Amino acid sequence: MTTTAGVPADVQVHKSHLRTLVGTGIGNAVEWYDWAIYATFSPFIASALFSKADPTSAFLATLAIFAVGFVARPFGGFVFGWIGDRIGRKTSMTFAVGLAALGSLIIGVAPTFEAVGAFASVLLLVARLIQGLAHGGELPSSQTYLSEMAPKEQRGFWATLIYTSGTVGILAGTMLGATLSNVLSTADMNTWGWRVPFLIGGAMGLYALFMRARMKETAAFEAESPKEKHEPMWPQIYQHRKQALQVIGLTVGLTVTYYIWGVVTPSYASSVLKMDRGEALWASVIANVLFIAALPFWGKLSDRIGRKPVMIMSAAGAALFHFPMTWLLKDSPWQLAVTMSVMLFFIAGSAAIVPAVYAELFPTKIRTVGVGVPYSICVAVFGGTAPYLQAWLGSIGQGNFFNVYAVVLLAVSIAFVFTIPETKGKDLTH
Numbered sequence: 001m002t003t004t005a006g007v008p009a010d011v012q013v014h015k016s017h018l019r020t021l022v023g024t025g026i027g028n029a030v031e032w033y034d035w036a037i038y039a040t041f042s043p044f045i046a047s048a049l050f051s052k053a054d055p056t057s058a059f060l061a062t063l064a065i066f067a068v069g070f071v072a073r074p075f076g077g078f079v080f081g082w083i084g085d086r087i088g089r090k091t092s093m094t095f096a097v098g099l100a101a102l103g104s105l106i107i108g109v110a111p112t113f114e115a116v117g118a119f120a121s122v123l124l125l126v127a128r129l130i131q132g133l134a135h136g137g138e139l140p141s142s143q144t145y146l147s148e149m150a151p152k153e154q155r156g157f158w159a160t161l162i163y164t165s166g167t168v169g170i171l172a173g174t175m176l177g178a179t180l181s182n183v184l185s186t187a188d189m190n191t192w193g194w195r196v197p198f199l200i201g202g203a204m205g206l207y208a209l210f211m212r213a214r215m216k217e218t219a220a221f222e223a224e225s226p227k228e229k230h231e232p233m234w235p236q237i238y239q240h241r242k243q244a245l246q247v248i249g250l251t252v253g254l255t256v257t258y259y260i261w262g263v264v265t266p267s268y269a270s271s272v273l274k275m276d277r278g279e280a281l282w283a284s285v286i287a288n289v290l291f292i293a294a295l296p297f298w299g300k301l302s303d304r305i306g307r308k309p310v311m312i313m314s315a316a317g318a319a320l321f322h323f324p325m326t327w328l329l330k331d332s333p334w335q336l337a338v339t340m341s342v343m344l345f346f347i348a349g350s351a352a353i354v355p356a357v358y359a360e361l362f363p364t365k366i367r368t369v370g371v372g373v374p375y376s377i378c379v380a381v382f383g384g385t386a387p388y389l390q391a392w393l394g395s396i397g398q399g400n401f402f403n404v405y406a407v408v409l410l411a412v413s414i415a416f417v418f419t420i421p422e423t424k425g426k427d428l429t430h
Contacts, residue, residue, distance in 0.1 A: 029169035036173030044194035070384035072132025077376035080137020081369025101205025108198035140372030147359035156302035249416030287340030314349025360423035
């Protein structure tokens with residue numbers, strides 16, 4: 001069979017799939033990159049955009065503004081979810097990555113505190129609010145789009161692109177930070193070097209916007225009638241409150257354990273265990289590369305044996321190994337690489353397929369906002385507070401309470417797996 005243009009249909013399908021994967025992946029990577037570079041360069045941001053009279057206060061204010069991004073996520077989930085379910089998945093994704101690019105560019109060109117006073121700090125807050133809204137909308141929009149574009153027999157495998165591209169974005173931000181810190185002097189970093197990653201992020205975001213503008217809308221969204229697309233939103237959200245609660249329940253264990261082992265542990269190793277910062281960075285890179293390699297394994301497995309067995313194995317494995325890996329981690333880089341790799345392998349089981357699972361829980365007309373709002377709330381409440389809660393309990397000598405807390409949340413996620421139907425191979429156009 002050929003198209004009217006004489007191009008074989010399978011070639012056109014391949015090009016369409018490639019455009020979908022590249023457009024979705026690069027936009028998602030940019031979003032995660034933005035969050036990684038803010039965390040990496042926060043000391044320089046504090047020095048440039050806050051008063052130097054009290055460096056500690058400036059740094060804490062910078063971290064507080066980082067947390068504001070989490071607060072904005074649920075609002076972004078609703079706004080971009082509404083756009084995705086009313087106007088289109090493609091439109092929502094395009095706006096989200098454009099907004100993220102705008103936030104990065106604002107930070108990259110923001111005037112210093114010395115030049116404009118407190119306005120510099122306000123501008124940073126505005127930029128982070130913009131990025132928080134964008135990130136709250138990016139994940140549910142891209143997850144929904146990717147799940148609806150994927151062949152139903154391979155949806156679990158396609159869903160792995162979300163965390164694969166996101167982790168690539170984090171690694172790119174981390175490696176760029178390490179490179180600039182080694183190449184530039186401290187004076188150059190404080191003056192202009194810290195701006196480079198944000199300007200690069202803005203440029204990448206604009207490229208992703210261009211790529212997404214050329215993508216096509218999903219068949220599932222286009223198959224809906226105008227009446228379905230304009231049904232009142234809030235009654236539908238209330239009608240699907242059970243599925244929203246299931247999204248939260250399935251997410252709590254994953255988001256806390258991921259933030260512990262994928263985000264916080266390298267900083268903990270260098271600051272508390274006194275591991276060399278460079279060695280801790282490379283151990284983290286090794287573990288995250290293995291995490292990326294594990295994602296397609298779990299995705300393909302879920303397409304063969306089902307979503308529920310994979311999610312149970314993932315959460316149960318993470319719960320089982322959490323305490324042994326905590327005890328193993330001391331002050332050696334190989335211990336950091338091993339403990340992170342083991343935990344991220346099991347975390348990858350859930351991370352790989354939750355984009356598909358979430359999409360398969362909701363009907364087309366409420367799919368984006370139905371996923372976006374509860375997911376963003378869960379990440380903000382549990383994931384956003386995990387680093388602070390872990391540090392606070394550790395500072396008062398009660399670190400084991402946090403470990404128990406993490407394992408309990410994994411058990412909660414396992415319990416919620418039993419409340420959802422098996423959705424492997426589900427047709428999302430109905």
